[in-house]
Amino acid sequence: MDLVEVAFVASGKTVFVQPGTTLLAAAGLAGVEVTTGCTRGMCGTDAAHVAAPADALEPAGEPERGTLDRMGLAHGCRLLCSARVRRGRVEVHGDALLD
Numbered sequence: 374m375d376l377v378e379v380a381f382v383a384s385g386k387t388v389f390v391q392p393g394t395t396l397l398a399a400a401g402l403a404g405v406e407v408t409t410g411c412t413r414g415m416c417g418t419d420a421a422h423v424a425a426p427a428d429a430l431e432p433a434g435e436p437e438r439g440t441l442d443r444m445g446l447a448h449g450c451r452l453l454c455s456a457r458v459r460r461g462r463v464e465v466h467g468d469a470l471l472d
């Protein structure tokens with residue numbers, strides 16, 4: 374099984390993780406601090422801009438999709454606690470609430 378590359382652009386840190394790993398877990402492995410709340414896809418605290426090919430991440434399920442919709446962040450953003458990598462390379466570009 375090929376590892377997935379996750380690059381945290383603002384910090385310049387990159388890690389390689391197993392498919393199925395959340396972006397939040399990848400951040401922990403990379404030593405990147407992320408402000409979190411519920412860690413269940415409900416509060417939206419960890420919304421971030423993410424750049425990746427369509428198949429690089431598992432599609433957002435519930436409650437992540439509903440939370441992003443409610444926040445007006447349905448396009449180009451994911452919740453780091455909920456988004457799971459699938460293949461290739463994913464770039465995390467920062468906090469969607471601040472940018």
Ligand code: FES
Nearest residue numbers: 410411412417454
């Ligand atoms: S920490 Fe609450 S949605 Fe991710």
